[in-house]
Amino acid sequence: xxxxxxxxxxxxxxxxxxxxxxxxxxxxxxxxxxxxxxxxxxxxxxxxxxxxxxxxxxxxxxxxxxxxxxxxxxxxxxxxxxxxxxxxxxxxxxxxxxxxxxxxxxxxxxxxxxxxxxxxxxxxxxxxxxxxxxxxxxxxxxxxxxxxxxxxxxxxxxxxxxxxxxxxxxxxxxxxxxxxxxxxxxxxxxxxxxxxxxxxxxxxxxxxxxxxxxxxxxxxxxxxxxxxxxxxxxxxxxxxxxxxxxxxxxxxxxxxxxxxxxxxxxxxxxxxxxxxxxxxxxxxxxxxxxxxxxxxxxxxxxxxxxxxxxxxxxxxxxxxxxxxxxxxxxxxxxxxxxxxxxxxxxxxxxxxxxxxxxxxxxxxxxxxxxxxxxxxxxxxxxxxxxxxxxxxxxxxxxxxxxxxxxxxxxxxxxxxxxxxxxxxxxxxxxxxxxxxxxxxxxxxxxxxxxxxxxxxxxxxxxxxxxxxxxxxxxxxxxxxxxxxxxxxxxxxxxxxxxxxxxxxx
Numbered sequence: 001x002x003x004x005x006x007x008x009x010x011x012x013x014x015x016x017x018x019x020x021x022x023x024x025x026x027x028x029x030x031x032x033x034x035x036x037x038x039x040x041x042x043x044x045x046x047x048x049x050x051x052x053x054x055x056x057x058x059x060x061x062x063x064x065x066x067x068x069x070x071x072x073x074x075x076x077x078x079x080x081x082x083x084x085x086x087x088x089x090x091x092x093x094x095x096x097x098x099x100x101x102x103x104x105x106x107x108x109x110x111x112x113x114x115x116x117x118x119x120x121x122x123x124x125x126x127x128x129x130x131x132x133x134x135x136x137x138x139x140x141x142x143x144x145x146x147x148x149x150x151x152x153x154x155x156x157x158x159x160x161x162x163x164x165x166x167x168x169x170x171x172x173x174x175x176x177x178x179x180x181x182x183x184x185x186x187x188x189x190x191x192x193x194x195x196x197x198x199x200x201x202x203x204x205x206x207x208x209x210x211x212x213x214x215x216x217x218x219x220x221x222x223x224x225x226x227x228x229x230x231x232x233x234x235x236x237x238x239x240x241x242x243x244x245x246x247x248x249x250x251x252x253x254x255x256x257x258x259x260x261x262x263x264x265x266x267x268x269x270x271x272x273x274x275x276x277x278x279x280x281x282x283x284x285x286x287x288x289x290x291x292x293x294x295x296x297x298x299x300x301x302x303x304x305x306x307x308x309x310x311x312x313x314x315x316x317x318x319x320x321x322x323x324x325x326x327x328x329x330x331x332x333x334x335x336x337x338x339x340x341x342x343x344x345x346x347x348x349x350x351x352x353x354x355x356x357x358x359x360x361x362x363x364x365x366x367x368x369x370x371x372x373x374x375x376x377x378x379x380x381x382x383x384x385x386x387x388x389x390x391x392x393x394x395x396x397x398x399x400x401x402x403x404x405x406x407x408x409x410x411x412x413x414x415x416x417x418x419x420x421x422x423x424x425x426x427x428x429x430x431x432x433x434x435x436x437x438x439x440x441x442x443x444x445x446x447x448x449x450x451x452x453x454x455x456x457x458x459x460x461x462x463x464x465x466x467x468x469x470x471x472x473x474x475x476x477x478x479x480x481x482x483x484x485x486x487x488x489x490x491x492x493x494x495x496x497x498x499x500x501x502x503x504x505x
Contacts, residue, residue, distance in 0.1 A: 094374060095374060095375075095378060096378075096444055096447055097377060097378045097440070097443035097444040097446075097447045098373075098374030098375065098377050098378050098443075098447070099374070099377075099447055100340075100341065100342045100343055100377070100382075100446075101446060101447050101448075101449055102385060102446045103343065104449040105445070105446050105448065105449055105451065105456075108449060108450075108451075109451075109453050109456060112452075112453035113453060116453065116457070135429040135430065135492070135493040135494075136425075136429055136430030136472070136486050136487075136490040136491065136492055136493060137429065137490060137491065137492075137493050138292065138426055138427075138489065138490055139489065139490050139491035140285065140288045140289050140292060140293055140489055141285065142212075142215060142216060142289065142293075143215040143216045144215060145215065146215070147180070147215065147216075147217075147218060148180060150180060150181060150182045150218055151179060151180050151181050151257070151260055151261055152181055152182070152260040152261065152263065152264040152265055152266070153181065153182050153183075153184055153220075153223055153227070153264065153265040153266075154172065154175065154176050154179070154181045154182070154183050154184065154260070154265075154266060154268065155184045155187070155223070155235055155238065155265065155266070155267045155268070156168060156172045156183075156184075156186050156187070156267070156268045156269065156271040157186070157187050157188075157189045157267075157268075157269035157270055157271060158172075158186045158187065158188050158189060158271060158272065159189040159269075159270040159271070159272050160189075160272050160415075161391065161392065161395065161415065161416075162203070162391075162392040162395040162396060162399070162415075162416070163395070163399075163414075163415030163416050163418075163419045164272045164273075164415050165186070165188055165272070165392070166291070166295065166415070166419060166482075167272055167273065167415065167482065168186060168270075168271045168272045168274075169186050169200075169290060169295065170287050170290040170291045170295070170482070171271065171274065171275040171287070172186055172268075172271060173213065173217050173219075173286050173287070173289070173290035173294070174249075174275065174279070174283045174284075174286040174287045174290070175249070175252055175256075175275060176217050176218075176219075177216055177217040177282075177283075177286045178249055178252065178253070178282065178283055178286070179252060179253065179256065179257050179260060181218075181260060182218040182219070182220055183217055183218065183219045183220075184219075184220060184221070184222070184223060185200050185201075185206060185209075185219065185220070185221045186200060186271075187199075187200075188200060188203075188392075189269075189270065196389070196391045196392045196393075198392050198393060201298065202298060202392075202393065203297065203298060203301065203392055203393065203396055204295055204296065204297060204298055205296045205297065205298050205299065205302075206221065206298075208294070208296050209294045209295060209296070212289070212293055212294035213289065213290070213294050216286060216289060217286065223235075223265065227264060227265055231265075235267060236267075238263075238265055238266065238267040239259065239263055239266055239267065240266075240267045240268070240269055241255075241256060241259070241266060241267070241268045243256075243268060243271075243274045244274075245273045245274060246273060246274075246275070246276045246277070247274055247275060247276060248276050248278075248279075249275065249276070249279050249280065249283050252275075256268075277477075277478060277479060277480050277481065278477045278478060281488070284481055284488040284489075285488070287481050287482075287488075287489075288481065288485065288488060288489035291419075291422075291423075291481075291482055291489075292423065292426050292485065292489060297396050297399075297400065301393060301396045301397060301400070302400070304397055305396070305397050305399075305400025305401060306400070308397065308400070308401050309400065309401055309404045312401065312405070319406075322405075322406035322407075323405050323406060324405060324406065324407045324408075324409060325401055325402040325405035325407070325408050325409065326409040326411070327398070327402060327408070327409065327410050327411060327412070327416060327417055327420070328383065328384055328385070328411055328412070330383050330384065330385055332355055333355065333359060334383050334412065334414075335352060335355075335383060336352045336355035336356045336359065337356070337359070337360070338376065338381060338382055338383055339352075339356075339364070339371045339373060339376055340373055340376055340377055340381070340382035340383070341373040341377075342385065377443050378440070378443055379440065380438065380439030380440035380441075380442070380443060381439070382439070382443070383411065383412045384411040384412070384437075384439070384442070395416065398416075399416070399419075399420060402420055403420060403423055403424060403427070406433065407433050407434070407435060408420060408421070408424060408432065408433065408434045408435070409434070409435045409436075409437070410434060410435075410436055411437060411439070417434075418480060418482060418483040419482050419483070421434050421483055422480070422481070422482045422483040422484060422485050425472075425484070425485055425486065425490075426485045426489060426490065429493070430472045430485075430486050430490060431472055435464060437463060438463050438466075441459070441463060442463075445459060445460075472486065473486075474486050474487060475487070475488060
């Protein structure tokens with residue numbers, strides 16, 4: 001019986017819709033062509049089965065939502081990556097350069113390396129040509145006139161290691177001089193990483209520092225009694241400025257100076273990196289004066305350092321007393337901070353994890369932070385080991401020995417090599433004579449235990465030829481004056497000091 005049309009018509013009844021097509025397997029198999037026919041020539045059994053299941057699903061609307069899942073399964077079968085009878089075994093291969101294999105490479109190359117004398121005179125010829133930029137010489141002018149009445153006292157706390165503290169000292173001199181303030185000898189902040197209780201006088205010659213700056217910046221070792229009484233003889237009670245990193249000198253003039261005039265003493269803590277590298281010539285001159293002239297290591301450190309330098313030159317008689325210094329920076333804090341993995345196994349990982357938490361609480365355990373040691377090594381961020389702690393005092397001795405070497409090899413970033421490169425430029429005519437290995441390339445070389453000595457040597461020589469190839473490098477606005485002293489702290493050897501002094505004041 002047919003349903004009747006409810007809408008009036010011309011008398012003709014509306015025909016019923018055609019019957020649904022047969023869905024039996026026999027009917028489907030009898031079709032010669034079709035969109036989902038699995039039996040086309042060249043199809044594999046897995047491919048036929050996948051298309052057969054898909055065609056059934058598409059015709060069964062009740063389970064249509066499962067079609068994508070079955071389709072993906074079928075394609076996996078088709079591509080051979082999944083099997084019903086064999087569980088897939090995926091072998092993980094570490095990316096090239098992501099694994100520490102330096103000891104194996106060293107053992108393989110050691111005999112050939114020791115037998116190769118062809119590069120014995122390399123230290124004498126590496127920079128045999130004159131520098132394209134020409135010779136430069138130190139050119140920092142000191143004031144000879146007296147200072148006006150002081151606007152007040154500035155007290156800073158220098159945080160970090162030796163050279164980060166050095167940044168704080170030099171920047172404090174520049175700020176104090178610019179604001180016509182008196183600088184209290186900076187206090188070294190005790191840190192859980194460096195664990196060094198040394199004071200300014202333990203590292204530097206304090207009297208020499210004060211006398212060198214006497215006509216440019218007043219420096220004292222204590223605050224007058226009448227001022228300390230206002231703060232119960234406790235400097236932590238003094239108003240403290242929390243200044244943003246890399247603030248301009250104009251900020252100090254506009255914000256810090258009014259408070260200094262009002263209170264007559266201010267405190268800035270912490271102070272590392274609180275002054276922009278880009279500053280007017282008057283500020284840069286004071287930075288140059290503090291870093292390259294006023295800061296001299298205390299006598300015990302200086303004497304020991306000079307003894308070691310003399311011994312190195314004596315034992316380098318075959319190269320005219322010239323020696324190479326290498327700064328590895330392979331220390332607990334550096335290794336922990338790098339998040340790199342070496343060959344110490346689980347014990348090493350646990351120790352470095354504790355060191356990170358001890359020194360940088362929570363920094364490396366924030367939710368969502370993922371540490372990938374292999375990727376860090378590939379990107380050249382891992383410190384090199386010796387094969388490839390009154391800590392500040394030891395670092396000062398290292399600094400002295402490296403400063404007077406013919407060639408300095410730095411293997412890790414940080415304040416130490418940056419300060420050292422700048423100081424070497426200041427002493428050696430504007431050229432730092434520094435080799436900076438490409439650690440991305442080294443990571444690949446040291447991850448290949450099958451590499452031969454000739455291949456390894458060729459690649460190392462190529463790396464050396466590109467290192468410091470620019471020779472003299474001039475400071476750009478965003479560069480540190482402590483790494484690039486030209487032209488703010490130096491002048492060309494063929495130019496008069498008068499022309500240089502007129503541009504610096």
